[in-house]
Amino acid sequence: MDPLRLLTRSTKFAKKSTSTGTQIHTPSSGPASNPQLFDHGNDSQAVNRKRKRGNDTVTASLDFFGGGASTKEREAEQEAQDASEAQSSLQQEQAAAPVAMSIEESKQLLGRHKIKIAVFGNDDEAPAKKKKKKEKTIKDKKVSQSVGAHATPLYPAPVSDFSSLAPRYRISKALLRNIKDNGYSTTTEVQLAALPILLDTRAHLLAQEQSKAQQQQQQQQQQEEEPILDVDLLSIAPTGSGKTLAFMIPLIHALVLARRSQAPSGPQAIILAPTKELASQIANEGRKLALNTAVRITNVRKGMHLGSDPSPDADAPGKEVPPVKADILVSTPAALKNAIGDVDTTSHALSQIRFLVLDEADVLLDPLFRDQTLAVWNALSSPSLRLGFWSATMGSNIEELVKATIKNRAARLSETSSTPVQIAPFVRLVVGLKDSAVPNIDHRLIYAATEQGKLMALRQLLHPTSTGVDKQPVVRAPFLIFTQTIERAVALHSELLYDIPAEAGGISRISVLHSDLSDTARDHVMTRFRKGEVWILITTDLLSRGVDFRGINAVINYDAPTSAAAYVHRVGRTGRAGREGGVALTYYTDDDVASIKTVANIIVASQKQKGAAGGTTNIQQWLLDALPTPSKRDKQQLKKRGIETRRSASGKDSKTGKPKARISTKSGYIRKLENNRKGAVAASKNPRESGDASDSGESFGGFEE
Numbered sequence: 001m002d003p004l005r006l007l008t009r010s011t012k013f014a015k016k017s018t019s020t021g022t023q024i025h026t027p028s029s030g031p032a033s034n035p036q037l038f039d040h041g042n043d044s045q046a047v048n049r050k051r052k053r054g055n056d057t058v059t060a061s062l063d064f065f066g067g068g069a070s071t072k073e074r075e076a077e078q079e080a081q082d083a084s085e086a087q088s089s090l091q092q093e094q095a096a097a098p099v100a101m102s103i104e105e106s107k108q109l110l111g112r113h114k115i116k117i118a119v120f121g122n123d124d125e126a127p128a129k130k131k132k133k134k135e136k137t138i139k140d141k142k143v144s145q146s147v148g149a150h151a152t153p154l155y156p157a158p159v160s161d162f163s164s165l166a167p168r169y170r171i172s173k174a175l176l177r178n179i180k181d182n183g184y185s186t187t188t189e190v191q192l193a194a195l196p197i198l199l200d201t202r203a204h205l206l207a208q209e210q211s212k213a214q215q216q217q218q219q220q221q222q223q224e225e226e227p228i229l230d231v232d233l234l235s236i237a238p239t240g241s242g243k244t245l246a247f248m249i250p251l252i253h254a255l256v257l258a259r260r261s262q263a264p265s266g267p268q269a270i271i272l273a274p275t276k277e278l279a280s281q282i283a284n285e286g287r288k289l290a291l292n293t294a295v296r297i298t299n300v301r302k303g304m305h306l307g308s309d310p311s312p313d314a315d316a317p318g319k320e321v322p323p324v325k326a327d328i329l330v331s332t333p334a335a336l337k338n339a340i341g342d343v344d345t346t347s348h349a350l351s352q353i354r355f356l357v358l359d360e361a362d363v364l365l366d367p368l369f370r371d372q373t374l375a376v377w378n379a380l381s382s383p384s385l386r387l388g389f390w391s392a393t394m395g396s397n398i399e400e401l402v403k404a405t406i407k408n409r410a411a412r413l414s415e416t417s418s419t420p421v422q423i424a425p426f427v428r429l430v431v432g433l434k435d436s437a438v439p440n441i442d443h444r445l446i447y448a449a450t451e452q453g454k455l456m457a458l459r460q461l462l463h464p465t466s467t468g469v470d471k472q473p474v475v476r477a478p479f480l481i482f483t484q485t486i487e488r489a490v491a492l493h494s495e496l497l498y499d500i501p502a503e504a505g506g507i508s509r510i511s512v513l514h515s516d517l518s519d520t521a522r523d524h525v526m527t528r529f530r531k532g533e534v535w536i537l538i539t540t541d542l543l544s545r546g547v548d549f550r551g552i553n554a555v556i557n558y559d560a561p562t563s564a565a566a567y568v569h570r571v572g573r574t575g576r577a578g579r580e581g582g583v584a585l586t587y588y589t590d591d592d593v594a595s596i597k598t599v600a601n602i603i604v605a606s607q608k609q610k611g612a613a614g615g616t617t618n619i620q621q622w623l624l625d626a627l628p629t630p631s632k633r634d635k636q637q638l639k640k641r642g643i644e645t646r647r648s649a650s651g652k653d654s655k656t657g658k659p660k661a662r663i664s665t666k667s668g669y670i671r672k673l674e675n676n677r678k679g680a681v682a683a684s685k686n687p688r689e690s691g692d693a694s695d696s697g698e699s700f701g702g703f704e705e
């Protein structure tokens with residue numbers, strides 16, 4: 001089924017742009033053959049030179065609307081392929097000797113993948129040690145410039161293929177099997193670099209100045225030891241680049257090892273995410289990876305209680321809530337804060353949590369969530385708590401906040417704890433250009449002048465014509481539409497409700513998701529969108545972070561995002577895991593002109609990242625020169641409040657006195673009917689006047705300016 005065909009009321013298209021759907025490769029037509037963004041496939045040979053692997057294609061498949069084999073056929077094919085591979089592959093993996101790589105080789109490989117890693121020592125360390133580090137940094141000027149004055153570059157041997165985890169780190173068979181069963185073979189850039197850092201910490205931290213023989217000996221020793229995850233890691237990697245796996249695999253591995261020596265009596269790791277949708281997705285991904293490993297992963301929900309003893313049930317007097325039983329808790333900060341409640345920070349339950357991971361760390365430490373996140377972090381009293389901070393964007397202020405919090409917490413704990421508090425080496429990993437949008441999608445910035453212009457442009461997308469006058473790329477469902485506020489999302493949903501023809505599924509194909517809906521309604525919409533029942537999902541920034549729909553073909557910023565980070569995350573819902581063919585389309589009106597340069601700059605940087613092979617930039621230099629550069633204050637204001645004229649549904653802007661930009665809450669179809677009725681009444685009174693009105697394009701008059 002081709003949704004584009006069904007949505008299209010016009011008939012003829014140039015062959016190249018539409019037709020059967022087989023000519024254009026879109027994210028929904030299946031996974032990319034290589035999930036990496038940079039240096040496609042050039043390194044597997046280099047890294048796995050001792051182990052020739054057969055078929056490296058990624059098998060995870062989600063085909064929203066693509067043609068080809070049916071799901072059953074594909075599953076059968078997959079099973080057959082898996083069965084034949086499984087036996088020989090597992091034997092090979094167990095037999096293969098760990099591949100030792102020289103630092104020079106690692107450095108080159110990491111460089112080709114645009115990966116930079118730096119380790120920051122403890123600032124309080126001896127001055128002599130500091131001096132040595134500085135000398136080292138100067139020696140390697142190229143890297144040191146990019147990582148900062150007090151950082152030492154780090155070159156762990158990359159893991160280019162998941163199967164090499166078994167011989168290198170003795171990953172449990174169940175975990176390895178789950179990785180494979182979920183269709184993962186080649187690692188993405190962030191996994192390639194983060195896995196050795198988190199699984200092989202000490203060997204590589206110490207390996208910087210060691211010979212190959214010493215490294216091997218070090219690796220050997222480390223494999224027999226526990227614990228792992230001896231660094232705090234801040235990782236900045238593009239949207240959709242597989243950060244979830246990069247932190248989840250080492251976590252599960254650590255907990256599997258811990259279980260071998262002692263049965264756990266409560267949670268040992270916490271993963272925080274800003275939204276319920278993301279927390280639930282992480283918990284699901286985690287459970288798939290932890291299958292048959294005995295590691296239990298729970299998504300924290302209202303009413304759960306974290307502590308050593310049962311607590312009184314607030315909803316049912318006289319009853320008690322037992323403490324949650326899990327090894328890894330996944331939660332939003334608010335839900336976890338509730339679950340902790342008034343549990344004493346010295347309690348066993350909180351002191352035995354050894355790992356804290358902040359997914360979308362920059363937003364979790366942004367003023368919006370900061371207090372809740374810090375409350376959870378500070379409640380964890382283990383002196384050896386290890387930390388992970390992950391996002392596609394990370395302001396330097398957030399990094400400073402992280403470092404300061406680590407130090408302050410250690411100082412506070414040292415006063416009360418008899419056990420020495422360990423401040424671990426702090427490692428920063430950056431993939432690609434920091435804070436940039438994914439290069440493998442087509443970014444478009446479209447001037448729509450007014451609110452009516454935006455609606456017309458959006459309708460042209462839904463019903464493309466063969467005339468080619470719209471100059472917009474052809475966008476195929478499924479796609480996401482972002483608005484600035486909940487109110488506008490709801491209004492746009494009502495506006496477009498009848499735009500999808502009944503033969504294509506009608507109103508059931510379009511939906512809206514925002515935080516004012518109940519949890520059940522949110523879950524329901526997410527499920528229907530994931531299943532492919534909903535094709536167009538209108539939403540707010542609620543869905544801009546972390547949520548992975550795999551086969552999304554386009555992101556439409558109906559209202560321009562209000563910060564560079566918001567752009568990066570919103571458009572990052574398409575083009576995931578290296579999928580090509582995604583489109584990110586941003587409309588801007590006269591109200592956005594003062595601030596849109598921030599988005600334009602991100603687009604240009606992303607297209608430059610793609611390199612010469614990626615073709616031309618869609619944004620002309622004259623436009624960049626013409627757009628005003630917003631001041632820092634304007635940017636802050638915009639991030640906080642958005643475009644003022646879009647903030648409220650009615651009335652005039654209190655500051656400027658300008659009319660506000662509104663979206664009607666009646667569908668275009670209903671309004672058209674009403675207009676027709678009104679027109680008929682008017683025509684009966686004054687035929688000439690009504691004739692003029694019907695020619696004026698009133699059917700798009702949903703926006704009042």
Ligand SMILES: Nc1ncnc2c1ncn2[C@@H]1O[C@H](COP(=O)(O)OP(=O)(O)OP(=O)(O)O)[C@@H](O)[C@H]1O
Nearest residue numbers: 035186187188239240241242243244392546548577
């Ligand atoms: N090595 C891999 N090979 C193929 N697909 C992968 C690989 N690793 C992850 N993926 C897939 O890539 C998609 C994106 O992964 P994930 O959600 O972890 O990205 P992310 O980096 O956390 O993105 P965001 O910054 O948007 O949160 C998922 O569908 C996941 O299954």
